[in-house]
Amino acid sequence: xxxxxxxxxxxxxxxxxxxxxxxxxxxxxxxxxxxxxxxxxxxxxxxxxxxxxxxxxxxxxxxxxxxxxxxxxxxxxxxxxxxxxxxxxxxxxxxxxxxxxxxxxxxxxxxxxxxxxxxxxxxxxxxxxxxxxxxxxxxxxxxxxxxxxxxxxxxxxxxxxxxxxxxxxxxxxxxxxxxxxxxxxxxxxxxxxxxxxxxxxxxxxxxxxxxxxxxxxxxxxxxxxxxxxxxxxxxxxxxxxxxxxxxxxxxxxxxxxxxxxxxxxxxxxxxxxxxxxxx
Amino acid sequence: xxxxxxxxxxxxxxxxxxxxxxxxxxxxxxxxxxxxxxxxxxxxxxxxxxxxxxxxxxxxxxxxxxxxxxxxxxxxxxxxxxxxxxxxxxxxxxxxxxxxxxxxxxxxxxxxxxxxxxxxxxxxxxxxxxxxxxxxxxxxxxxxxxxxxxxxxxxxxxxxxxxxxxxxxxxxxxxxxxxxxxxxxxxxxxxxxxxxxxxxxxxxxxxxxxxxxxxxxxxxxxxxxxxxxxxxxxxxxxxxxxxxxxxxxxxxxxxxxxxxxxxxxxxxxxxxxxxxxxxxxxxxxxxxxxxxxxxxxxxxxxxxxxxxxxxxxxxxxxxxxxxxxxxxxxxxxxxxxxxxxx
Amino acid sequence: xxxxxxxxxxxxxxxxxxxxxxxxxxxxxxxxxxxxxxxxxxxxxxxxxxxxxxxxxxxxxxxxxxxxxxxxxxxxxxxxxxxxxxxxxxxxxxxxxxxxxxxxxxxxxxxxxxxxxxxxxxxxxxxxxxxxxxxxxxxxxxxxxxxxxxxxxxxxxxxxxxxxxxxxxxxxxxxxxxxxxxxxxxxxxxxxxxxxxxxxxxxxxxxxxxxxxxxxxxxxxxxxxxxxxxxxxxxxxxxxxxxxxxxxxxxxxxxxxxxxxxxx
Numbered sequence: 021x022x023x024x025x026x027x028x029x030x031x032x033x034x035x036x037x038x039x040x041x042x043x044x045x046x047x048x049x050x051x052x053x054x055x056x057x058x059x060x061x062x063x064x065x066x067x068x069x070x071x072x073x074x075x076x077x078x079x080x081x082x083x084x085x086x087x088x089x090x091x092x093x094x095x096x097x098x099x100x101x102x103x104x105x106x107x108x109x110x111x112x113x114x115x116x117x118x119x120x121x122x123x124x125x126x127x128x129x130x131x132x133x134x135x136x137x138x139x140x141x142x143x144x145x146x147x148x149x150x151x152x153x154x155x156x157x158x159x160x161x162x163x164x165x166x167x168x169x170x171x172x173x174x175x176x177x178x179x180x181x182x183x184x185x186x187x188x189x190x191x192x193x194x195x196x197x198x199x200x201x202x203x204x205x206x207x208x209x210x211x212x213x214x215x216x217x218x219x220x221x222x223x224x225x226x227x228x229x230x231x232x233x234x235x236x237x238x239x240x241x242x243x244x245x246x247x248x249x250x251x252x253x254x255x256x257x258x259x260x261x262x263x264x265x266x267x268x269x270x271x272x273x274x275x276x277x278x279x280x281x282x283x284x285x286x287x288x289x290x291x292x293x294x295x296x297x298x299x
Numbered sequence: 300x301x302x303x304x305x306x307x308x309x310x311x312x313x314x315x316x317x318x319x320x321x322x323x324x325x326x327x328x329x330x331x332x333x334x335x336x337x338x339x340x341x342x343x344x345x346x347x348x349x350x351x352x353x354x355x356x357x358x359x360x361x362x363x364x365x366x367x368x369x370x371x372x373x374x375x376x377x378x379x380x381x382x383x384x385x386x387x388x389x390x391x392x393x394x395x396x397x398x399x400x401x402x403x404x405x406x407x408x409x410x411x412x413x414x415x416x417x418x419x420x421x422x423x424x425x426x427x428x429x430x431x432x433x434x435x436x437x438x439x440x441x442x443x444x445x446x447x448x449x450x451x452x453x454x455x456x457x458x459x460x461x462x463x464x465x466x467x468x469x470x471x472x473x474x475x476x477x478x479x480x481x482x483x484x485x486x487x488x489x490x491x492x493x494x495x496x497x498x499x500x501x502x503x504x505x506x507x508x509x510x511x512x513x514x515x516x517x518x519x520x521x522x523x524x525x526x527x528x529x530x531x532x533x534x535x536x537x538x539x540x541x542x543x544x545x546x547x548x549x550x551x552x553x554x555x556x557x558x559x560x561x562x563x564x565x566x567x568x569x570x571x572x573x574x575x576x577x578x579x580x581x582x583x584x585x586x587x588x589x590x591x592x593x594x595x596x597x598x599x600x601x602x603x604x605x606x607x608x609x610x611x612x613x614x615x616x617x618x619x620x621x622x623x624x625x626x627x628x629x630x631x632x633x634x635x636x637x638x639x640x641x
Numbered sequence: 642x643x644x645x646x647x648x649x650x651x652x653x654x655x656x657x658x659x660x661x662x663x664x665x666x667x668x669x670x671x672x673x674x675x676x677x678x679x680x681x682x683x684x685x686x687x688x689x690x691x692x693x694x695x696x697x698x699x700x701x702x703x704x705x706x707x708x709x710x711x712x713x714x715x716x717x718x719x720x721x722x723x724x725x726x727x728x729x730x731x732x733x734x735x736x737x738x739x740x741x742x743x744x745x746x747x748x749x750x751x752x753x754x755x756x757x758x759x760x761x762x763x764x765x766x767x768x769x770x771x772x773x774x775x776x777x778x779x780x781x782x783x784x785x786x787x788x789x790x791x792x793x794x795x796x797x798x799x800x801x802x803x804x805x806x807x808x809x810x811x812x813x814x815x816x817x818x819x820x821x822x823x824x825x826x827x828x829x830x831x832x833x834x835x836x837x838x839x840x841x842x843x844x845x846x847x848x849x850x851x852x853x854x855x856x857x858x859x860x861x862x863x864x865x866x867x868x869x870x871x872x873x874x875x876x877x878x879x880x881x882x883x884x885x886x887x888x889x890x891x892x893x894x895x896x897x898x899x900x901x902x903x904x905x
């Protein structure tokens with residue numbers, strides 16, 4: 021190592037400034053996507069988030085059509101949205117839980133960084149990711165299964181998708197925070213994804229489910245957003261689906277706040293009792 | 300000794316105590332208290348290189364975690380640069396760097412420079428200075444040319460160097476190094492020590508924990524020896540050696556020495572202390588006696604039928620002081636720990 | 642301990658060991674029980690909407706189909722996972738260098754995976770019975786265990802072929818993700834092959850789950866004893882086994898040449 025003198029910083033570092041928090045949110049979020057998302061590499065991304073979803077859409081479209089006689093497009097739409105939500109659920113789980121895996125959590129918590137910017141910045145790349153996956157899913161559905169988005173509805177559909185991916189990422193973040201304390205995050209994330217397939221109107225119209233299952237579906241992210249997207253594809257405008265989108269957004273915000281609150285709570289309790297000691 | 304920049308201490312620990320609540324037993328879980336740190340006090344002057352030296356489990360990591368705000372003290376106070384670690388957490392975090400050893404603690408899947416960029420954002424390093432700062436640090440720690448590679452391909456030594464670069468991003472006044480040379484090969488460890496020296500020469504305050512006694516002796520201005528959650532000695536390397544300075548150490552290599560033989564040696568009035576080291580096939584007895592005393596023959600006699608190998612009479616080193624301190628404080632510590640199990 | 646008896650014994654030991662390992666793994670709890678049960682529920686609801694609610698035929702069909710989906714998942718992830726796990730643990734090199742034949746070890750692992758997968762069938766049947774009132778029946782009860790065994794062996798052999806192909810590929814688990822759904826579709830597990838495009842037919846004949854499913858269906862809800870599917874299962878098993886051994890030799894040589902075994 022060299023004996024060069026290390027100059028002082030001309031402007032002292034200041035993590036508390038708004039600018040620093042915004043930068044952490046944006047640039048930090050991007051770096052942590054590559055650092056923490058297990059599937060960021062193309063060799064894993066393509067089979068898992070492009071390849072498998074293609075066949076998932078085809079599977080449920082054929083099964084649903086055979087079993088119920090409903091138009092395969094119904095199932096194609098449900099699953100196209102679901103696969104984009106999957107990237108949010110798995111991705112955000114990893115974005116938080118993998119700090120434990122890499123042993124970086126205490127290094128991060130020893131900094132004065134704004135925790136909200138740290139946490140929130142991780143959502144952004146996954147929302148973008150979700151949009152990409154859903155574009156792909158809808159393309160498949162358009163080519164093979166006759167899904168047609170009504171012209172002029174693209175904007176509303178996109179809005180519905182963004183909000184849905186956000187709220188699914190929020191529940192993924194909650195799962196990630198939980199798994200900091202409890203156990204293997206991906207088990208819970210997998211369970212969530214399966215539950216969504218059953219309870220949230222992806223394949224089974226919500227009104228045909230027993231009441232208690234509808235209640236669960238309505239309390240989960242995704243359900244309202246999917247309904248909004250379905251209606252928008254059919255030509256409904258913002259005026260008609262705005263309410264559903266707003267509910268979905270509200271649910272997403274609630275889960276995101278819960279996830280953040282849990283994260284902060286874990287940080288505090290770890291200072292008291294060394295519960296997050298991962299050395 | 301570098302001139303202190305200010306009069307008030309850079310790091311101050313006052314009667315720090317840290318107790319963990321935990322459970323023992325599987326079927327009937329009894330709550331117990333483990334006292335990891337039992338009243339530690341010391342001060343580190345600005346620009347000083349201070350060592351916390353002790354065996355594993357002594358409480359070094361717990362102490363350092365309290366000082367860097369990752370752990371709340373159960374009792375006592377600590378201040379860094381005048382800021383209380385409990386009340387002024389953000390101010391403390393902004394002014395300290397935290398460097399730890401081992402294999403983990405970096406984002407393997409991104410490059411070294413991206414790891415630094417991320418932490419530069421976490422510390423709020425001014426954007427206009429980030430690139431320059433990161434480049435200077437990479438050069439300082441000798442990672443030029445390798446900074447764009449993913450950390451998963453780095454050797455242990457390279458990771459350690461990246462850890463140091465990370466700890467310096469925001470130009471902290473005080474650096475905390477937790478067992479930084481652990482797992483490093485001798486060359487890497489030596490390079491690390493040189494870097495630490497450079498930092499202190501530049502005016503930084505460094506607190507370092509280690510269980511390598513020679514490292515503490517070589518590097519640190521002052522050393523606190525910690526065992527069983529308490530400081531058992533505090534001073535410069537010379538001070539600590541002074542405790543054993545007017546002694547002679549007789550090193551006796553034995554093969555299969557019995558506890559009774561050791562007790563006989565201990566019981567001798569001229570013998571101050573006996574510490575033993577286990578080797579694979581043999582043991583080394585370190586017998587301390589007053590300086591200059593020619594007791595080697597008598598010791599060999601006391602050992603009786605024990606098979607003897609090499610015998611050396613020599614000056615004491617810091618290691619002897621350390622071994623002795625740990626041995627004596629360890630006995631007290633286990634006596635009091637048994638009493639504290641609730 | 643040599644010759645055929647020794648080989649069988651090795652396979653058996655690894656088979657049993659693998660099953661025990663799976664029982665302790667929560668990932669396999671997910672794959673072999675929770676996932677099939679959810680998919681079975683989806684299938685039950687869908688068939689109900691379609692108006693076949695009273696059709697015991699349909700519910701049993703759906704339960705068996707989704708159970709078989711679980712068998713495939715377990716076999717697939719077991720095969721891909723076995724290699725990935727060994728690579729991660731660093732034992733892949735050791736095993737390959739071991740005196741006993743690695744192909745026997747692989748066979749034991751993949752058979753263990755496909756056997757364990759049958760928890761899926763049990764799970765979906767139990768689920769259907771308890772929650773959806775599905776009645777159990779078997780047209781040819783004596784043939785049922787034979788059909789089950791044939792399916793296990795055929796799937797295990799197919800898993801072995803997959804496992805050998807994965808030895809060189811670093812991200813085997815990602816490929817496993819990819820192969821789950823397409824095989825479910827193409828082997829006609831819940832959607833009859835007759836309703837799918839004609840070109841899928843020949844592909845399906847080459848895949849173990851197709852005949853395994855036919856064998857089990859035949860023994861439970863079929864009208865004729867499923868001899869043909871059972872025989873085809875065994876034939877396919879032998880073909881896969883031979884192919885797997887050829888691929889394994891090639892792959893291991895390549896790995897030794899290119900030093901790719903140890904990449905974790």
